[in-house]
Each structure stands twice: as structure tokens, then as C-alpha cells.
Amino acid sequence: MSTSEDFMDLPGRLIVVEGIDGSGKSTQLDLLHKWLRSEGYVTVFTEWNSSPIVRDTTKRGKRKQLLTPMSFSLIHAADFASRTHEQILPALQAGVIVLADRYIYTAFARDAARGVNRKWVRDLYSFAPPPDLALYFHVSLEESIRRIGAARAEIKFYEAGMDLGLSEDVSESFRLFQGRILEEYDTLCDEYDITRVDAHQSLVSQQVLVRELVEPLLEDMPRREITNVPTHMQTGYVSLAAGGGL
Amino acid sequence: MTKVQFYGEPPPGIDQEWLPGRLIAIEGTDGVGRSTIISILRDYLEANGWGVVDSGLRRSPLVGPGIDQAKEGHTLDPITLNLFYATDFWDRFERIMLPALQAGMVVLADRYIFSLMARAIVRGAAREWLEQIYGFALIPDQVIYLDIDAEDLVLRILERGFDFWESGGDYLHDRSIYDGFMQHQREQLHEMSAMAERYDWDIVDARGTIEEVFEEVRQAVMPTVESMSRP
Secondary structure (H helix, E strand, O other), rough: OHHHHHHOOOEEEEEEEEEOOOHHHHHHHHHHHHHHHOOOOEEEEEEEOOOOOOHHHHHHHHOOOOOOOOHHHHHHHHHHHHHHHHHHHHHHOOOOOEEOOOEEEEEEEHHHHOOOHHHHHHOOOOOOOOOOOOEEEEOOOOHHHHHHHOOOOOOOOOOHHHHOOOOOHHHHHHHHHHHHHHHHHHHHHHHHOOEEEEOOHHHHHHHHHHHHHHHHHHOOOEEOOOOOOHHHHHOOOOOOOOOOOO | OOOOOOOOOOOOOOOOOOOOOOOEEOOOOOOOOHHHHHHEEEEEHHOOOOOOEEEEEEOOOHHHHHHHHHHHHOOOOOOHHHHHHHHHHHHHHOOOOOOOHHHEEEEEEOOHHHHHHHHHOOOOEEEOHHHHHHHEEEOOEEEEEOOHHHHOOOOHHHHHOOOOOOOOOOOOOOOOOOHHHHHHHHHHHHHHHHHHOHHHHHHEEOOOOOHHHHHHHHHHHHHHHHHOOOO
């Protein structure tokens, strides 16, 4: 089991993005990823809920609506543990850059919004290495709903927090649940060393800020020789990625 | 009535202060005979008019299939494995054990959180972390510990064959299966005995015949069962 001291010697860098659905965090991380690669940095990308060992169980739980606040919390922790063991820690040990789309703060915010004890969730994730940079893309509920509405036809059961019985109406439940998550994120920004990014700004100016924040972390990071890379990769032009979300 | 008390922070969604049923956990290591004893005990209690539900590891509809699949790969790290089991435990608690306790039944848990903690501890997981996570578990009315030593245990295992995980195959790579089994079980038994003392379990010597062990278990659990109103 790891303790916080064990993480001190990890030569890699861990950069994570957080925010509610529709905050644009995945787009920003994707642009950062492309830029870093174009600069020759070795990067490992990991996203929430994607462990090959655990993902299928979570999917089944969601499809059959078998998940309750506690099992939802636990299975996501299992997914995260598996990715920590197989992707995140090895990459940090190898001294490269890890980019994580959502990290432990997602669990802290969502699980607390589902009524799970806050201290319990923090203890649950105590095996996680602390990030070198955590960016929180803050967006208002109205703006996130506007963006999601444009990108997605329907909101999923657990995304809307329908398991909590806040409202029979999916849109209303989504609004209430995401509102709770926003409040949790606000608290988390005070509790942890998390950098707030105003996600209402233009996509390009956000990316400029992100790169400024990342640059000091790049010192000593190994780089590859860049050859035959298409021009747009080298300069890191901003191109819009399709809205992801979970 | 069973007072609703947890080892740590109470989990969300359980409002009752009292449950009419009885929760009895049967703990003991791999191959010690828990399932045999539970199946006989269940028949006995049911024949006497008690409503009984039993629940064993990996039988949760949510996680059971996923754990089996993941274990086939032999690549699970101790933390992920433990969290899979914690999810399985919680799912079975909410779906099977809790409703049965609410309905006034006797719940026979084939292992409880303690086996899960012991397994993870011998694989290097932090005790404090495990105690924090498993703080969500309801404190049972009674824990029966089927006690055995590794030397007697291995004689039973020889008849049915060794299992990769029961022999610590995932973390004791350089041992023969026999040496791995003995070391893994000794360490696990050591952890379990320490818990038996700490949590004040009822210890039953599991080295006897099935009839002998059952009789001891029966005598130990009947006061707990009979403290409910008679059927």
C-alpha cells in the first residue's frame, strides 16, 4: 500500500482535469495532449471509468440500474485502482507525463452529491498519487446545460442522478444533481490545491492559460526527437474535439 | 431485535435503528468447511421453522461475474481485487442481507468483511485503509470462527486440489504451490486469529468431523436465533 511519502520520489508529472459535464475539460485536455505530443513529450492518457478489468461491470450495473450510491462509489474506486496500478503509477515511475480526464475529485463530488459520507470517500481513495496540477473548469449550470443540450440527445439515468429520486423528470433531476456536484466542487477547490479555470472564456484563451500552467512542470521531462510530424501537430492549432462526456 | 450499528461511518440509505432479524457471520479460511456447515445449519433452522437466507462471496448480481472474469486473468492487484470484493459485499448486503433482516429472517453470511480484510492485509494493503472502507459494514449479532491450522487444512485441500488465489499465486510467485499455500494460509490464519480475539468471536474447532463441528456451531448460534420470537 502506498503512502503519501512513497509518491514523493515519483519522477513523472500528473496533470488532471475536473469539472461537470459540459465544462469543456475533455476538449482542453485533448488540446493539451496534442500539444505535448507535438513537442515530443511522452504522455499517458487515462480517463474515468475505463479500466478493461472493471468497466464491463460498471456498464452492466448502469444498464440494469443495479447501482446504489455505495456500490456506485465502490465500483468506480475499483476502476480507478486498476488504472492507478496499470497506467498511472507505472507512467509516473517511468518519469513521463500522465494526463487524467477526471480524477479522485470527481468521485469526491459525485459521491457526496449522492449522500455518501465525505470522509469515507476520501479514505477510500487514499491510495491515489496526488496530482502535480489539478485544473477545475468552472462553468455555470445554465451554460453546461446549454452545451450538453447541443451535443447530446438524451441524458443518461445516473448522469441525471435519477437513482436519488430527486425528481421524476430527467431534465429537472439532472439540474438538481449537477447543481449539487457544482457545490461540492466549490468546497473541493478550497480543501485541495486545485486551480480554477473560468470555462466561460473562449476555448483558445482557456488553452493558452492551461499551457502556461503546465509549462513549469515540463522541466526535466523526457522528449523525443520530432521528425515528420504533420504541421498542424507541431504548432498545436486548436481544433474542436467532439463533445465527450461520460 | 438487532441494533443497527456499523463499524465506522454509517452508509447512506439505512434509516432503521432496529432490525427484527439476526445476522450471523461464519468466518474461516478457504476449505475449512464453511459452506458445508452453513448448508446443514440452514436446513436445520428451516426444519425448525426459522426463515433463513445465506449469502457467500461473489454471488452479487452486480459484481459476481466481473470478479470471476477478472480473476481468470491472474493480473489483479490487491487494491483493485479488494475493491471488487468490497463492492460485491455491499451489493449482497443491500440486496440480500438487509431485506432479509428487515423481514425478520436469520441471515447466515458465508464470510463477512474479515476474510476480505485478512486477504488484502497479507497482500500488503494497509490495515487502516481496510478498516476505514469496511466501516460501512453492519456489526453482526454473532460471528462464528471455524478455526484450523495450516497443517490440518492442507490435508483437506490435497483431496480437492489447490487453487491459484488460495495459494497466494498472485503475490508469492517464486514458491511451489504447496509452499505458497502454506505460507499464504499461515499468514491469513494469523490475521484471522488476531481478529477473533479483538472482536470477541465464538471460536469453533473445525478439525473434527462434520457432525462434531455442526453440533458445536448449532449450540453456539441457537441462543442468538432463539432470542427472536419463536416461529
